[in-house]
Amino acid sequence: MKPAPFHWHAPTTLAEAAALLAEYAPQDGRVLAGGQSLLPAMALRIARPPHLVDINRVAGLDLLEVVDGVLRIGAVVRHAAFLREAAPGPLGALLAAVARHIAHWPIRQRGTFCGSLCHADPAAEWPLVAAVLDAVMVAHSLRGDRRIAAAAFQRGLLDTALEPDELLRAVELPLLAADARFGFEEVSRRAGDFAQAMALAVLRRGPDGRVTEARLGLGGVEPAPRRFPQAEAMLRGAIPDAALIDAAAHSVAQAAQPMEDEGYRRALTRTVVQRALLQACA
Amino acid sequence: MSEHAVTLRVNGIAHRLQLPARRSLADALRDGCGLTGTHLGCEHGVCGACTVLLDGVPVRACLMLAVQAEGAEIRTVEGLAQGATLHPLQQAFIDHHALQCGFCTPGFLMLAVAMLEEDPDMPEAEMVHRLSSNLCRCTGYANILKAVQAAAAAMAR
Numbered sequence: 001m002k003p004a005p006f007h008w009h010a011p012t013t014l015a016e017a018a019a020l021l022a023e024y025a026p027q028d029g030r031v032l033a034g035g036q037s038l039l040p041a042m043a044l045r046i047a048r049p050p051h052l053v054d055i056n057r058v059a060g061l062d063l064l065e066v067v068d069g070v071l072r073i074g075a076v077v078r079h080a081a082f083l084r085e086a087a088p089g090p091l092g093a094l095l096a097a098v099a100r101h102i103a104h105w106p107i108r109q110r111g112t113f114c115g116s117l118c119h120a121d122p123a124a125e126w127p128l129v130a131a132v133l134d135a136v137m138v139a140h141s142l143r144g145d146r147r148i149a150a151a152a153f154q155r156g157l158l159d160t161a162l163e164p165d166e167l168l169r170a171v172e173l174p175l176l177a178a179d180a181r182f183g184f185e186e187v188s189r190r191a192g193d194f195a196q197a198m199a200l201a202v203l204r205r206g207p208d209g210r211v212t213e214a215r216l217g218l219g220g221v222e223p224a225p226r227r228f229p230q231a232e233a234m235l236r237g238a239i240p241d242a243a244l245i246d247a248a249a250h251s252v253a254q255a256a257q258p259m260e261d262e263g264y265r266r267a268l269t270r271t272v273v274q275r276a277l278l279q280a281c282a
Numbered sequence: 283m284s285e286h287a288v289t290l291r292v293n294g295i296a297h298r299l300q301l302p303a304r305r306s307l308a309d310a311l312r313d314g315c316g317l318t319g320t321h322l323g324c325e326h327g328v329c330g331a332c333t334v335l336l337d338g339v340p341v342r343a344c345l346m347l348a349v350q351a352e353g354a355e356i357r358t359v360e361g362l363a364q365g366a367t368l369h370p371l372q373q374a375f376i377d378h379h380a381l382q383c384g385f386c387t388p389g390f391l392m393l394a395v396a397m398l399e400e401d402p403d404m405p406e407a408e409m410v411h412r413l414s415s416n417l418c419r420c421t422g423y424a425n426i427l428k429a430v431q432a433a434a435a436a437m438a439r
Contacts, residue, residue, distance in 0.1 A: 001325060005283035008303030008349055039306075039345045040326035052303070056350060080339070104415035106333055106340040106393070191414035 003042035010054045014140060017058050017167060022142045024051040025164035031055055033076055036103065036111035037119045053167075061169065071173045079108035079116075090176040091133075094202070097184050098125050104192040114168045120154045120224070122259070123194035125186070127154055128219035131226055132200045135173050139166040157223040157259075180204050180213075183279025185272040186220075195220035197268040199252075199276035209239045216248070218273065221258050221265050228252045231273070240281050249273035286349045292317060293361030301348055308332040310348035311358060319359040319388050323417070330416030333389035334358050340396040340415075359388035362395065371395060371433040380429035382420040389416050394430045402438060406431070 009024070011017040021029065029051030032038060041047040055061055061075040064086055071087040082099040085092030102108055102116075102125050116126040117137065129135070130150045137148040139162055146166070153161050162168060176182075186198035197220045204213040214235040219225035231248040238244055249270045258265035284303045289296050292315055299314040306325075311317045311334070323329035325344050332343040335357040362369035371394050374380070381387045390413070397404055397412050404412075409430055413423060 003304045005302060005304050007284045008347065036327060036345055043326045054350065105412050106330065106342050106415055107327065109339045109341050110345065
């Protein structure tokens with residue numbers, strides 16, 4: 001199908017974009033970034049925004065840069081930008097590994113990192129990365145910038161802490177230490193399809209092999225991705241062996257509250273967490 | 283409902299169009315430019331039949347507004363053949379039976395053009411990964427892969 005008619009606005013500055021959103025957000029106006037989720041929803045008439053504020057021509061929103069140990073990802077940086085290492089050290093490798101799971105090659109040329117976070121699909125990869133790495137979201141409106149912690153950003157299924165007139169102008173990801181190791185595992189039914197379950201683990205270990213820092217998150221199962229502090233605590237201070245990894249995976253699977261297919265998703269949770277941890281320990 | 287004057291540069295030729303904001307790039311190519319080689323299957327980004335090149339990279343033409351393509355170099359399947367001489371990929375698709383009904387073929391050709399222009403020596407595993415972007419429901423992917431590999435070899439000569 002074709003989208004319902006709408007007015008298209010193409011600002012070239014951030015100030016102009018904020019002013020347009022202030023004017024049109026109360027009339028259900030939306031931000032158009034990569035359009036790889038919004039335009040299909042419009043074609044299916046699930047979404048019928050009467051105004052689109054297209055931010056693709058806004059100067060400066062395509063910046064992807066490392067400043068003071070933080071990777072700053074502008075609002076229109078595409079998924080494809082992460083396929084080649086976009087940051088030094090393990091963070092760049094992590095983002096490149098995850099990016100290959102996002103939809104298909106042509107979709108990755110248009111879809112954006114920040115747009116994925118705003119859309120807040122429970123089965124999307126970037127929101128899991130943001131949650132596990134404690135990203136900071138920088139929202140912008142006529143009121144100025146507002147910084148939002150990842151844990152407070154995605155409130156549930158397709159729901160975020162953004163106000164209707166706010167634009168997610170950038171996301172900040174802290175660089176990972178050079179000795180950090182990660183594991184990412186996703187199960188989907190077809191290549192490029194939405195995740196049934198996915199897990200991201202990031203571990204640091206001391207010279208004696210003991211875990212000094214543990215981050216472990218699950219996506220695609222609950223309405224929003226999140227970390228699992230109890231499982232992380234099991235790993236911290238321990239030397240991870242097969243039994244401990246299985247116990248941590250079991251703990252996540254028990255704590256998770258699947259949206260659907262409860263038994264299957266719990267089993268899948270255990271599997272993806274176990275595999276992600278094994279990769280991070282390899 | 284906003285109407286816009288847009289110039290689309292397709293296969294090196296400028297097309298001046300007047301169209302509503304909701305017109306997709308795919309529809310503008312077909313209806314506005316008369317270039318019906320770009321096919322529309324699902325119209326929501328799943329099938330890849332509408333894949334075209336935008337400044338050298340493959341995109342779903344159904345998931346872009348035509349107004350967004352102003353200033354970009356667009357390439358479609360009509361731009362592949364040089365007169366009566368088919369592009370090596372088109373010839374390879376025929377030689378290796380990489381199409382039956384042909385509906386998905388324009389999208390696969392543009393996807394494959396982008397693959398081989400980016401990396402003429404693309405490893406098979408990466409080819410398989412990229413070709414999974416588009417749907418073919420009759421030929422199957424084995425012959426499409428063979429055709430792309432054959433074209434890569436022909437283009438290297």
